[in-house]
Amino acid sequence: SYVLTQPPSVSVAPGQTARITCGGNNIGSKSVHWYQQKPGQAPVLVVYDDSGRPSGIPERFSGSNSGNTATLTISRPEAGDEADYYCQIWDSRTGQCVFGSGTKVTVL
Amino acid sequence: QVQLVESGGGVVRPGRSLRLACAASGFTFSNYAIHWVRQAPGRGLEWVASISYDGSNKHYADSVKDRFTISRDNSKSTLFLQMSTLTPEDTAVYYCAREDLRRFRYWGQGTLVTVSS
Numbered sequence: 572s573y574v575l576t577q578p579p580s581v582s583v584a585p586g587q588t589a590r591i592t593c594g595g596n597n598i599g600s601k602s603v604h605w606y607q608q609k610p611g612q613a614p615v616l617v618v619y620d621d622s623g624r625p626s627g628i629p630e631r632f633s634g635s636n637s638g639n640t641a642t643l644t645i646s647r648p649e650a651g652d653e654a655d656y657y658c659q660i661w662d663s664r665t666g667q668c669v670f671g672s673g674t675k676v677t678v679l
Numbered sequence: 680q681v682q683l684v685e686s687g688g689g690v691v692r693p694g695r696s697l698r699l700a701c702a703a704s705g706f707t708f709s710n711y712a713i714h715w716v717r718q719a720p721g722r723g724l725e726w727v728a729s730i731s732y733d734g735s736n737k738h739y740a741d742s743v744k745d746r747f748t749i750s751r752d753n754s755k756s757t758l759f760l761q762m763s764t765l766t767p768e769d770t771a772v773y774y775c776a777r778e779d780l781r782r783f784r785y786w787g788q789g790t791l792v793t794v795s796s
Binding site for chain 1: 714716723724725726729738740741774780781782783784786787788789
């Protein structure tokens with residue numbers, strides 16, 4: 572089955588840029604979606620189709636996808652952005668949805 | 680507004696069965712595929728199963744295939760997950776989520792299933 576690999580944690584200072592990677596075989600050929608999840612809450616979609624941003628999501632969240640790596644970028648993160656972030660794709664070969672292992676983002 | 684409300688969670692002994700439900704409102708339920716996603720305590724998200732808008736097409740994660748059955752009642756805007764032969768590894772919060780073009784914009788708040796003797 573298709574595997575998505577994320578770093579367990581990313582730390583970022585206020586005013587800097589956080590980049591969360593999601594690795595997968597030729598992931599650039601797939602649409603990647605990103606979710607933010609805070610403790611005790613359901614996930615929230617923050618980026619869809621590699622780089623789209625749902626209504627209500629701040630502009631500081633952006634995404635890209637090429638080759639074997641998709642990236643979620645949080646520009647000038649705020650304390651409220653501390654959360655777990657998950658990438659997700661649809662494996663059309665198996666008809667299964669796949670989530671990455673998740674990355675905990677800490678704003679120092 | 681779109682709402683998804685899960686129910687049916689609880690404590691169950693290993694080897695037993697449990698049925699979860701997800702009541703939908705605020706949209707035309709019969710137009711959308713719906714999924715179950717679970718999250719074990721302290722772990723990441725794991726996709727469990729999906730069902731097409733009309734119930735004709737179903738997919739399962741390898742970890743639950745042949746033990747879990749997803750179904751829906753469009754007349755009642757309700758999704759179900761029948762879980763059998765439960766093991767402690769099935770302990771998790773179970774979320775239902777509406778699919779919009781292979782992504783999940785709307786989620787329920789989840790229901791906790793604990794498998795323990």
